[in-house]
Amino acid sequence: MRHWHNFDDVAAMASPWRRRRICQLIVDGIALPVALRDVDARGARLDIAIPLALRSPVELRHPEAGAIRARVSEFGDGGIRIAFDGGEASVAFALAAITADMTSGG
Numbered sequence: 001m002r003h004w005h006n007f008d009d010v011a012a013m014a015s016p017w018r019r020r021r022i023c024q025l026i027v028d029g030i031a032l033p034v035a036l037r038d039v040d041a042r043g044a045r046l047d048i049a050i051p052l053a054l055r056s057p058v059e060l061r062h063p064e065a066g067a068i069r070a071r072v073s074e075f076g077d078g079g080i081r082i083a084f085d086g087g088e089a090s091v092a093f094a095l096a097a098i099t100a101d102m103t104s105g106g
Contacts, residue, residue: 021062023063025058026058034060043084045079054072057069058071
């Protein structure tokens with residue numbers, strides 16, 4: 001299993017026509033770089049090289065949208081899906097992440 005130790009390695013996982021936003025996923029107090037594949041009010045899909053257990057608590061930190069707590073809800077295809085609680089904070093986080101990524105060129 002390969003461990004991603006720098007953001008350039010994670011950025012290389014993004015498709016050549018659309019760079020994905022590099023974020024941090026906090027797992028057991030450890031910050032892991034991840035590429036944000038997509039986000040909505042229910043959760044986010046992340047590219048990550050390290051497998052995580054289902055229902056593991058995590059925190060996603062976006063450089064402009066801030067941080068939000070979630071749980072791992074799916075895994076496969078080189079990534080995971082995390083689920084937010086679906087409340088107002090989830091909607092605000094998703095909108096801020098989408099807006100930031102649209103205005104910064106992705």
